Amino acid sequence: MVSTIVNPTTPSPLNWSYTPEELRKLTDKLIEDGKQFDKQIEEIPDDECSFETVIAPLGRKTENESEVIEANIDFFQHVSPNKDLRDASAECSLKLQEFGIERSMNKKIYQKVAKVVENIKSGKFKAPENPEDQRLLEKMELDYRRSGLALPDDKLAELKELKKKLTNISIEFSRSIAEDKTTRVFTKKELDGLSEDFFENLEKTTKDGEEAYVVDMKYPSYFPILKLAKSEETRKAMMLAYGQRCKPNLDRLKEALSLRIKMANILGYPSHSHFKLETKMAKNPKNVLDFLQSLKEKLQPLGKEEIKKLLELKKQEKEELNQPYDGILHDWDLRYYNRMLIEKEYAVKDDEIKQYLPINEVTEEMLGIYEKIFSIKCVEIKNPVVWHPDVRQLEIYDKKTNDYMGTVYLDLHPREGKYTHAACFGLASGYDKEDGSHAYPVAAMVANFSKPTATKPSLLKHSEVTTYYHELGHVFHQICSHTKWSRFHGTNVERDFVEAPSQMLENWCWEEEVLEILSHHYQDKSKKLPKDLIQSLIKTKNVNAAIFNLRQIFYGTIDMKLHTMEKVDNDLDLIKVYDDLRKEVMMIENMPDTWPITTFDHIMSGYDSGYYGYLWSEVFSADMYFSKFKPIGILNPEVGEKYRNIILKNGGSRDAMELLKEFLGREPNNEAFLKSLGI
Ligand SMILES: [Zn+2]
Known part of the structure; x- marks a missing residue:
């Protein structure tokens, strides 16, 4: 409490x-x-x-x-x-x-x-x-x-010139995506399967005398159509339009790759990847490539099984509809049959689960769990002096010593002009002051969970609870850290490790024990999520996990393939490189005549030679969770304290790999991650 x-x-x-x-x-x-x-x-x-x-x-x-x-x-x-x-x-x-x-x-x-x-x-x-x-x-x-x-000055001037060119190209690349105006018109019949609210914000028109809608290529249009449109032709047309955008970005990407090689060479590195990875936990391209290769080999057999299962659904549906069945799982089939599988086999409805997850109770219970695992105490300030009346302020103390550790702000609901995603802002880092005292950290969790209405409190979807837990993970990384210099405080760790603590904490949201603690029906607080609902929810975690992880491996690998090149050939065919690798890794072909690499903004802006980081940190977070917490008890304060003192407290003051080894008592590996997927 x-x-x-x-x-x-x-x-x-x-x-x-x-x-x-x-x-x-x-x-x-x-x-x-x-x-x-x-x-x-x-x-x-x-x-x-x-x-x-x-x-x-x-x-x-x-x-x-x-x-x-x-x-x-x-x-x-x-x-x-x-x-x-x-x-x-x-x-x-x-x-x-x-x-x-x-x-x-x-x-x-x-x-x-x-x-x-x-x-x-x-x-x-x-x-x-x-x-x-x-x-x-x-x-x-x-x-x-x-x-x-x-x-020397002339080389530095050259480097600055190249940097400027690269900045301009990446701005053009992103702008081309942002300003893309591609649309497709579908009749109401062609969009059969989509729910009524999907049509609410669409521009109406007519096609062949029939009622029709103009659909753009943004996520809120693209994903629902690929998931729900019953017509294969509609999904295909949508994916084709989506994958044919921004063709001039092919040349921009090529140009960027060659600029990056030149810059790396001036600085004394053989490739852009060598340069980028020097300051990461992964250290060099070989480590990343080995990591991706090993995961790929182990995931592909399961991926094949998953594809087979989706094909069975497809066959069944085609037979019912009296349509020909071609025996291939196409790119435009994947999200559709994945959704069908979840609905058929697991019968999980977001809306039903939500009723048990009102925000105030979830927050209270969640903080209670953090208090327990990390041996801390959260104290709320009654009338805080903050930037908006919605904002809550907490002080965090060490449970054993009662020492103050830092301050947390929670700003959870949307309002005009506010940041639109969920994130942790590390507002102040801790450090040792010159007079020998310590400056303590401050962190804010900013999110956009729906506001309460006159009749209902704010109710969270399970995915929102996971996000909440994840971002609070970053918050407590900040609060539990204690370093001499602010440069090394809390989340100031290697970029490919920073997500690991939060990804690890997400695992708690998939545990029966925790879901039971977190849930209180909003109309009757004593009512917990029914056991069978919890169990089906937990089962959905790994549905088609191999296919979706293989997709991440593919993105990570193409990023590495392009950025480990030591020169860019004039006849480099980016579309072919993409298609070949995609087929080899994911075992599902890219749609012909499309070039999705032109909208893969990650490799242009910030995640170049860094995309692997998502999986890298996830694999190590699974190692920590399944090897250390799970066997002893996920709410066990002893493991929690050890974790707090090794991983969180040290922040970036030591190499992440060193901390990880100390916590695990051995080299980290991908076994726990694969085991969690049933491999
Ligand atoms: Zn995060």
Whole structure:
């Protein structure tokens, strides 16, 4: 049970009462102070450059202290109910970002950092004794080097030029997808199978004198049609239109691939993947390719079984409809028969389950579970001073020592101008202050669960409960972390590990024991989800899991294949590369005459040589869950505490692989993940 107190015991380092004018002033001051500070560092004589004179002040001023203020300024644009504040916040945030980029390319500062390394090497100064200090030095130096600051001026200029070109191409690539206006017209009959509310927002027209609808290619149109349209011709036509968009992106992608190789070469790496993976848990392309290959081999036999099962459904349906059966599971069949299978075999209805998951009870129980597993205590502030009346504020304490650990905000319902997804915002990272005391973290969970109505509380779908649990996982990663430098706090871990703690916690939402704790019928709180409903729900977790994981493996592999290339041939046929690999990995052919790679935005913006990360972290999260928690008890506080002290507490202050090995007591592997899928 979450207890309440009237006032916070520890003042939050964040301020929610700023005016737009104050935000602008604060931003200007931050930039002015930053410039002053940089000048001081630039003026340090080379023979005085040491960890204490250069690195520690940089860590303190440019990371520890300023990041909290920057996050405070930035957060208003996502959550403030006041438009002027949101606008000011966006404007200031952009200014700060630009200043940040300028700073990261400051060669004079880099030279001082490089001097520190040199002076330690020559024995002039001692290397820092604290391993986290040593890590700070190494990571800082590496960041500058990866930005090209160690290069001679002409090479650096060339790198900057290539970077600019690449940025423009990826903007064009994304814009082409965003601005695509492809539509198809279907008659009402052709859309048979779709529910009435699907038609509500569609533009009406006529086709061959019949009532018809204009359908665009956005997810809310595309996925329902592929899942529900009874007519195979309709699904086929939809997929064809979807897969033929943005053809000019083929050349853009080719150009981007070749620019990335050139940039990697200038920096001294054989391929873009080598460059990208250097700072990831995976470390190098071979590790990623081996990982994907091993999963593929083990999943394909099950994938074949799943395809067979879907084909049986198809055959049966075709016979009933008196239509020819071709014995092939086409791309446009997959989501349709998958949906049919779930409905037929598991009879799970979202709406029924929802009645048992009112948001306040779920929140209370969920926090209770976190309290138990992680040995913490959540205390709610009664009348918090926050940015909107919907927002709740909690203080988190260590259950044994009663020590304050951090502050959490929950902002769960939609409103105008608010961020539209669910996410955790790490507003303040913890760090050791110069006076020896510790600055504690603050994190906000922002989501858009439906608001209560006059007659019903906000009711959550099971998938929303999972999202809630996942995002709270990030929140508690922030809160349970304790590091010396903010750069390593909480979720500041390798990009291919950051999802693992949250993915692991999602497993709780698929356990009978937990679903029973979480559920309370909104009309009668003593009523729990019926056992048979829980059991069928749990069974749906792994329906066609092999096929869907093989799809992820395919995306990860094509991304790696393109980014490990050491040169781009003129006659590189991206469509063929895509189609061949797709057939080989997924065993379901890509639809002929389509080129979905032109809308695969991930590999253009941010997930280049990084798509594998989704599966990578999931496989290791399964290893932690099924090898450690599940055998001893998923609510066992001893395992939970060990997990908290090894994985969460250390954040990014040590390599994720090292932490994982310490927690597991061995090298991680994919066995638990495969076993959870029944392999
Ligand atoms: Zn996440």
